[in-house]
Amino acid sequence: MLFSPVPMHIPDGFLSVGVAVVLWLIAIGVVGYALKRVNADVGERQVPLMGVLAACIFAGQMLNFPVTGGTSGHLMGAAIATILIGPWAAILVMTCVVGVQALIFQDGGLLALGANIVNMGIIGVAVAYFTQRTLRKLLGKWSGGLFVNGFISGWLSIFMAALACALQLALSGSSPANIAIPAMAGIHALIGVGEGLITAGTLVFIKAARRDLLETEQRQYVGGKAVWIGGLVIAIALAILSPLASTHPDGLEWVAEQRGFLDRAQGPLFEIIPDYVLPGVSNETLATILAGIIGALIVFGAAVGVAYWRRNRAQSSGA
Amino acid sequence: MYTHSLDPYRPRASVVHGLDPRVKLGLTLAFIVTTALTPPGAWPIFIVLCALSLATTLLSELGVGYVLTRALLALPFALVALPTLFTTTGMPLLTLPASLPLTLTVEGVARFAGIAFKSWLSVQMAVILVGSTPFPDLLLAMRALKIPRLLAAIVGLMWRYLFVLADEALRLLRARESRSAAAHDGRGRRVGGSLIWRARVTGGMVGNLFLRAFDRADRIYAAMLARGYDGEVRALPRPPLRAGQWMVLGMGLALLTFLALAGFLLWG
Amino acid sequence: MHHTIEIEHLSFAYPDGRHVLHDISLRIGPGEKVALVGPNGAGKSTLLLHLNGILTPAAGKVRACSLEMRKENLEKVRAGVGLVFQNPDDQLFSPTVFDDVAFGLLYQGLPEVEVRARVAQALALVGMADFAGRSSYRLSMGEKKRVALATVLAMDPEILVLDEPTGGLDPRGRRSFIRLLGELPQTMLVATHDLNMVRELFPRTIVLDGGRIVADGATADILTNASLLAAHGLEE
Numbered sequence: 001m002l003f004s005p006v007p008m009h010i011p012d013g014f015l016s017v018g019v020a021v022v023l024w025l026i027a028i029g030v031v032g033y034a035l036k037r038v039n040a041d042v043g044e045r046q047v048p049l050m051g052v053l054a055a056c057i058f059a060g061q062m063l064n065f066p067v068t069g070g071t072s073g074h075l076m077g078a079a080i081a082t083i084l085i086g087p088w089a090a091i092l093v094m095t096c097v098v099g100v101q102a103l104i105f106q107d108g109g110l111l112a113l114g115a116n117i118v119n120m121g122i123i124g125v126a127v128a129y130f131t132q133r134t135l136r137k138l139l140g141k142w143s144g145g146l147f148v149n150g151f152i153s154g155w156l157s158i159f160m161a162a163l164a165c166a167l168q169l170a171l172s173g174s175s176p177a178n179i180a181i182p183a184m185a186g187i188h189a190l191i192g193v194g195e196g197l198i199t200a201g202t203l204v205f206i207k208a209a210r211r212d213l214l215e216t217e218q219r220q221y222v223g224g225k226a227v228w229i230g231g232l233v234i235a236i237a238l239a240i241l242s243p244l245a246s247t248h249p250d251g252l253e254w255v256a257e258q259r260g261f262l263d264r265a266q267g268p269l270f271e272i273i274p275d276y277v278l279p280g281v282s283n284e285t286l287a288t289i290l291a292g293i294i295g296a297l298i299v300f301g302a303a304v305g306v307a308y309w310r311r312n313r314a315q316s317s318g319a
Numbered sequence: 320m321y322t323h324s325l326d327p328y329r330p331r332a333s334v335v336h337g338l339d340p341r342v343k344l345g346l347t348l349a350f351i352v353t354t355a356l357t358p359p360g361a362w363p364i365f366i367v368l369c370a371l372s373l374a375t376t377l378l379s380e381l382g383v384g385y386v387l388t389r390a391l392l393a394l395p396f397a398l399v400a401l402p403t404l405f406t407t408t409g410m411p412l413l414t415l416p417a418s419l420p421l422t423l424t425v426e427g428v429a430r431f432a433g434i435a436f437k438s439w440l441s442v443q444m445a446v447i448l449v450g451s452t453p454f455p456d457l458l459l460a461m462r463a464l465k466i467p468r469l470l471a472a473i474v475g476l477m478w479r480y481l482f483v484l485a486d487e488a489l490r491l492l493r494a495r496e497s498r499s500a501a502a503h504d505g506r507g508r509r510v511g512g513s514l515i516w517r518a519r520v521t522g523g524m525v526g527n528l529f530l531r532a533f534d535r536a537d538r539i540y541a542a543m544l545a546r547g548y549d550g551e552v553r554a555l556p557r558p559p560l561r562a563g564q565w566m567v568l569g570m571g572l573a574l575l576t577f578l579a580l581a582g583f584l585l586w587g
Numbered sequence: 588m589h590h591t592i593e594i595e596h597l598s599f600a601y602p603d604g605r606h607v608l609h610d611i612s613l614r615i616g617p618g619e620k621v622a623l624v625g626p627n628g629a630g631k632s633t634l635l636l637h638l639n640g641i642l643t644p645a646a647g648k649v650r651a652c653s654l655e656m657r658k659e660n661l662e663k664v665r666a667g668v669g670l671v672f673q674n675p676d677d678q679l680f681s682p683t684v685f686d687d688v689a690f691g692l693l694y695q696g697l698p699e700v701e702v703r704a705r706v707a708q709a710l711a712l713v714g715m716a717d718f719a720g721r722s723s724y725r726l727s728m729g730e731k732k733r734v735a736l737a738t739v740l741a742m743d744p745e746i747l748v749l750d751e752p753t754g755g756l757d758p759r760g761r762r763s764f765i766r767l768l769g770e771l772p773q774t775m776l777v778a779t780h781d782l783n784m785v786r787e788l789f790p791r792t793i794v795l796d797g798g799r800i801v802a803d804g805a806t807a808d809i810l811t812n813a814s815l816l817a818a819h820g821l822e823e
Contacts, residue, residue: 103445174434204526
């Protein structure tokens with residue numbers, strides 16, 4: 001019930017090392033800058049608040065409600081976090097949420113953690129912040145503005161994060177772009193409705209109970225302009241890239257290979273099933289059999305060794 | 320002793336439990352990186368990695384069934400890789416009936432199996448790590464890996480209140496369910512009404528959770544201030560790694576590096 | 588004077604304009620054990636938060652350990668006044684019991700050896716010596732209350748200020764916690780609804796209602812004054 005509420009946490013094994021490393025570097029850069037901003041901007045009071053909010057988003061993901069056709073609405077939380085504590089602190093909170101989900105609950109991989117931080121933390125927050133600031137200007141003081149703003153920013157943050165996720169999978173050769181992108185987009189357009197509705201409902205509730213908490217909404221964040229532009233650029237880039245990539249399923253991999261994004265390890269993926277060749281053994285069939293036997297022996301030996309060792313240990317501790 | 324169902328830690332007296340958390344975290348990360356780096360065709364390397372993971376599972380005394388069940392939780396994501404079965408060009412293995420113009424290729428199967436296998440190996444090790452290491456030790460290990468102090472502080476607080484808030488969330492859910500049993504709520508509206516209405520109810524629950532979180536953060540802040548907190552996150556220095564633990568770390572890293580290199584040289 | 592609490596004409600209002608405390612004056616001498624009683628919303632918790640400078644008075648003066656509440660004194664005041672909050676889940680915010688008890692000591696700048704020794708000592712004092720490595724969420728309410736007390740005892744305070752120490756405890760937990768409090772030598776100001784504990788432990792009682800002190804005197808007199816108790820919602 002708790003695990004993978006949003007099917008967007010990429011596990012290990014699905015990203016090529018090159019893609020994973022590049023996304024880790026982006027994540028470290030942006031989170032590092034966010035740390036600096038948060039240290040400089042906001043008071044020490046924010047530390048417990050960020051910790052409890054992270055726990056709260058995690059717990060909030062347990063609360064779901066049926067949308068339609070077997071899907072249920074869940075919370076990713078980037079949009080709510082952004083509106084409550086501003087973009088920089090929200091990036092840190094989302095980073096911690098995604099990090100703990102990966103490390104403790106295996107919801108998303110560790111090598112893939114950089115990608116997941118980029119998708120749900122950075123892209124989710126930047127897109128939400130861009131949407132919220134823009135819509136606030138457009139909608140002004142209209143009473144339904146908060147609901148609409150919450151809905152659209154929640155929906156868009158999920159949708160864009162899903163597009164980014166699909167692109168990364170396609171770039172890694174784990175899923176063909178012409179299937180992954182429309183599929184992820186379709187599913188998350190629906191899941192996003194849940195996120196949008198919960199975000200909107202939550203904001204309306206908070207406004208009724210504690211108006212003062214949303215006053216931060218009016219505050220301009222230092223460096224907020226950069227996030228606004230970042231959100232805009234990310235949204236446009238994903239909107240253009242995704243349809244392009246999905247019409248050229250193999251084009252994406254071709255580009256990636258040309259640019260050397262995909263490391264050499266990815267290469268053999270496109271060759272014939274590997275031949276088990278041991279150096280020094282000329283006969284291929286023999287080598288294959290040998291390799292199989294050696295492998296089986298290693299597994300067997302390890303298991304027997306461990307079992308033997310444990311039995312001895314149990315006996316000596318029992319004596 | 321009270322153990323929260325969310326906490327993956329399972330206390331045992333195994334060697335794996337006894338390892339320094341820094342060694343465990345370091346080796347787990349190295350294992351995952353090695354698995355990722357191993358070229359898809361290098362089955363012998365995968366067999367060795369599989370043997371390592373099996374041996375660690377047995378050594379951890381967590382129970383093979385437990386580790387496997389938890390590792391399977393990550394499996395649904397493999398769905399996204401399913402299309403590779405049919406879209407990878409190569410030797411045709413099986414063509415579906417004419418109505419479905421799909422061809423299963425040997426290469427496609429190999430690619431899909433490689434992805435799923437790598438994923439499973441990685442999750443398996445991560446499950447053992449958190450099953451055998453209590454969270455405070457993991458936090459210490461993260462700090463040893465130079466996670467920024469502010470992030471470590473947020474993660475520490477998050478973990479502490481995760482259970483408190485998760486219990487609150489469950490109570491809210493239970494309250495919603497017990498009221499949904501009636502056909503009408505207090506104001507005579509149909510329960511389970513429009514989508515917007517359901518969103519409002521759930522939004523109210525989440526909002527409730529957030530409001531309590533804000534109040535709690537204020538009280539925690541006061542409790543921190545009362546004990547002299549000055550905005551800087553402080554912690555005791557970490558105890559040094561013992562020689563034996565260094566050796567385990569060194570040997571483990573050497574073995575994994577060797578495997579990665581072998582895979583790269585022989586099959587890359 | 589050390590080990591004393593002195594409050595003169597303290598008034599306080601929250602930023603939203605709610606007046607919570609009006610013209611409070613009181614003096615608690617060294618070693619005195621005083622109970623603070625009154626209905627919910629009387630301002631008890633707010634008053635306690637003034638005693639180590641977490642809230643700043645709108646008017647009047649607060650002195651603890653003979654130190655004025657001023658920015659440059661706060662560090663010493665917070666070391667001298669141990670404040671235990673009502674809900675131990677708010678006070679125990681660290682991953683382990685050890686980290687929680689060590690928290691205040693780290694901000695006192697003590698060397699590691701001293702920190703470890705003091706944590707061990709404080710945990711032993713409250714009977715929780717074996718729990719140092721535990722996570723706080725795994726403790727029972729009674730155990731949490733004890734650890735919360737240890738977090739301030741470790742700082743070796745002159746004055747203990749406790750908010751509802753027996754709230755939420757079952758009878759056995761309450762009994763053993765009262766015994767523990769009875770053994771502590773510090774000056775004490777304790778906000779509580781538990782009049783039986785007041786009778787047992789505290790010679791002096793202050794009654795707070797509507798943000799004002801309505802009675803201050805010997806517990807024996809106040810708890811037998813039925814009309815006073817009834818007027819302030821304190822009947823048993």
